[in-house]
Amino acid sequence: MIIDLHTHTTASDGALSPQELWQRAGAAGIDLLSITDHDTVAAYTELEPRTRKLPVLIPGVEFSTTWQTIGVHVLGLNVDLDSDALTAATNFQHAARQRRAEHIAARLARVGVANALVGAREFAAGAGVGRPHFAQHLVRIGLVQDVGQAFKKYLGAGKIGDVKQHWASLEQIIDWIRGANGTAVLAHPGKYGLTRTKRLRLIEDFRQSGGQGIEIISGRQDPALTAALSATAQSKNLLVSCGSDFHRINQPWAQLGMAMTPPPQCRPVWANW
Numbered sequence: 001m002i003i004d005l006h007t008h009t010t011a012s013d014g015a016l017s018p019q020e021l022w023q024r025a026g027a028a029g030i031d032l033l034s035i036t037d038h039d040t041v042a043a044y045t046e047l048e049p050r051t052r053k054l055p056v057l058i059p060g061v062e063f064s065t066t067w068q069t070i071g072v073h074v075l076g077l078n079v080d081l082d083s084d085a086l087t088a089a090t091n092f093q094h095a096a097r098q099r100r101a102e103h104i105a106a107r108l109a110r111v112g113v114a115n116a117l118v119g120a121r122e123f124a125a126g127a128g129v130g131r132p133h134f135a136q137h138l139v140r141i142g143l144v145q146d147v148g149q150a151f152k153k154y155l156g157a158g159k160i161g162d163v164k165q166h167w168a169s170l171e172q173i174i175d176w177i178r179g180a181n182g183t184a185v186l187a188h189p190g191k192y193g194l195t196r197t198k199r200l201r202l203i204e205d206f207r208q209s210g211g212q213g214i215e216i217i218s219g220r221q222d223p224a225l226t227a228a229l230s231a232t233a234q235s236k237n238l239l240v241s242c243g244s245d246f247h248r249i250n251q252p253w254a255q256l257g258m259a260m261t262p263p264p265q266c267r268p269v270w271a272n273w
């Protein structure tokens with residue numbers, strides 16, 4: 001079985017359309033696939049009616065939230081796409097992103113950059129507007145040379161456009177996922193730049209908040225990290241999940257269908273589906 005429960009499409013920041021991703025996953029021999037765009041399930045409405053059996057599609061989403069002051073991601077897997085809880089979650093996150101974008105635009109206006117939100121929206125192409133889109137706008141109007149400079153002068157830490165994001169809380173996100181009959185999985189625990197001690201605390205808080213599993217494999221990663229996360233999952237009685245975090249085809253460390261098999265002693269999240 002080839003399983004990939006973490007992928008992105010053009011519905012968020014991925015490069016392939018949902019249909020293209022679906023086809024590519026099939027060609028890669030994937031049996032079980034989840035599309036987990038950032039804070040949206042729009043990809044699922046874009047998919048054409050399925051004519052092929054494989055890959056089996058598990059409805060999913062990747063929510064942004066914060067733990068202490070750190071941005072963390074929570075996967076909702078096998079969610080009911082039509083549930084009120086999921087709609088409430090995606091609506092809240094969408095509004096949060098929108099409020100932040102308006103706030104950034106208002107602050108840029110103070111330093112003479114008018115109508116930045118309109119410009120940034122063009123780069124977002126229908127997806128949520130974030131700082132990279134503002135950066136592209138600032139490059140286009142000739143205020144800066146490149147995206148790097150846009151962050152350095154206007155959008156990065158401590159600059160005028162550095163506006164905090166107010167996502168739903170970790171507890172709230174987990175409640176919504178479980179309310180949608182989904183499984184709440186902490187995404188890529190090794191990618192938050194935490195010490196081992198802090199990572200364990202995050203996982204424990206996640207578990208105590210109702211979180212059910214952790215993603216022990218995220219794309220190409222150090223086998224020592226996989227072993228450590230597997231051991232943590234076992235000791236805390238958490239389910240395990242695996243995904244590539246695929247965004248685009250030119251990132252060899254995150255490709256669809258990469259061999260990802262959890263150690264046999266772990267309980268995979270898909271065991272009960």
Ligand code: MN
Pocket residue numbers: 008013038247
């Ligand atoms: Mn992404």
Ligand code: MN
Pocket residue numbers: 062073187188
């Ligand atoms: Mn993520």
Ligand code: MN
Pocket residue numbers: 006008062245
């Ligand atoms: Mn992701």
